[in-house]
Amino acid sequence: MKKACFYYAFSCFALYFLPRLVSAQTLEFPAFRQQVLENHPIVRQADLYRDQASAQLLRAKGGFDPKAYAEHFGKNFNGKTYFQYTEAGLKIPTWAGLEFKGAYNLASGNYLNSENQLPENGQASFGFVWTLGQGLLFDERRAGLQFARAGLEMGDAERLAARNDLMLDAAKAYWTWNFADNAVGIITDALRQAEIRHEGLRQSFQQGERSAFDTLETFIQVQNRQVELQFAQVDAQNAALALTGFLWNPDNQVFVPENLLPAPALLMSDIGTGVATDAESIRQTARTRHPELRLYQIKLRQLETERRLKNEKRKPILDVSYNLLGNNWQFFPTASVEGPAMLANDVKWGVDFSYPLLNRKARGDWQLTQLKIVQTELELQQKRQTVEIKVRQYANDLANLRAQAILFRDMTANYRRLLDGENEKFSIGESSIFLVNTREQRWLDAQLKYLKLFSELRKAEAGLQWAAGILGE
Secondary structure (H helix, E strand, O other), X not given: OHHHHHHHHHHHHHHHOOOOOOOOOOOOHHHHHHHHHHHOHHHHHHHHHHHHHHHHHHHHHHHHOOEEEEEEEEEEEOOEEEEEEEEEEEEEEOOOOEEEEEEEEEEEOOOOOHHHOOOOOOEEEEEEEEEOOOOOOOOHHHHHHHHHHHHHHHHHHHHHHHHHHHHHHHHHHHHHHHHHHHHHHHHHHHHHHHHHHHHHHHXXXXXXXXXXXXXXXXXXXXXXXXXXXXXXXXXXXXXXXXXXXXXXXXOOOEOOHHHOOOOOXXXXXXXXXXXXXXXXXXXXXXXXXXXXXXXXXXXXXHHHHHHHHHHHHOOOEEEEEEEEEEEEOEEOOOOOOOHHHHHHOOEEEEEEXXXXXXXXHHHHHHHHHHHHHHHHHHHHHHHHHHHHHHHHHHHHHHHHHHHHHHHHHHHHHXXXXXXXXXXXXXXXXXXXXXXXXXXXXXXHHHHHHHHHHHHHHHHHHHHHHHHHOXXXX
16 A cells, blocks of 8 residues: 555656656747748748849839930832931930930932932931920839839838738647647646556555555546547647648758657746737837738829829820931031021921820829729728727737636646645545546646647737738748
């Protein structure tokens, strides 16, 4: 009897009071988060958004690139050269709707059109085309450049939005796995304790000091623990599989569950957190930093650019061209006057004017853009309200879960005190195995409930940061 009781008491002490002698390396959430944000394919895809926007900006800047050109055409028929015409030059667009052009022209042939006749050695020309009506203040090239610059900011916002959503899913998967892995450890310890208790009572029964009913009850407890452990192990395996979907290495290979480090011990973790829970400060953060709100704001800026361009289209087209003509490379070869009057000799000029009398297309385009702006402003207001509601909901959940977790932490400690007292009473013969099993089951349930609340608390923290749009930063 004394040997069995000593064996049982020492085992309880070893399981519940001795610290763990070996501390294995664990997969902490900061390390998990860093690995997800460095290697996950969605993050790598999100990083391409800015690269795409940079390429679009480079493309838009190409509208202001100088352009070299050359053209040659002629006609030969029945052994005669009717005409040969060659032009080569450079066009330089500017920001103010003014395009400079320098060229050199050659023309020859038996039947050359009189307006195309040039000096024998060719003719240099230099001039410009200036848009004075539609396009003077704004045009497609300048609008495209503004669109592309806004696109850079949009690419950053889309990248953060993708990272924000990814990290919410990843955080939920991590804390689900963390709970499941810890639950396996707790139930394993409970099974070991049930086996120790059963072995001690079995020895007492063999010595005639305990009844067969006590050993049967402890054996049933062992069986219950085995069933619970099997369910917990399956849950942990499935949670590990879900978690590995977020763990990739730099070679684009996913981790296998067997390579996962164990989860940190949640029962030893501090409930306190560095995450701000003040709803008003979080809402203010969301208003200024939430990537989806920024997307709407950037879209409004782009629509404002589009409206400005559509408004420019409502103006008449008025283009003025002017070119100085030279004899070969010599300009003003026949000028007999000096000063500004020289610019009226040896020139080629023109005026191009057009305007639709009703101009319904331009007016309709402008009205459509106005409606798009109103629609987007309403969507922004709705999205801002949705974000603020989400922030408040997660803040409320977080405060409630923290209070419940603190309560269950204390309840777990109290259940443990009851179990210790019941074990002590049982060791001196003043209690029954039924009461010990009951106390232990309640303590086990309290631990698992506390773990579940702790896991949900961490998910709520991640959810609050996600609602504010800063989880992926």
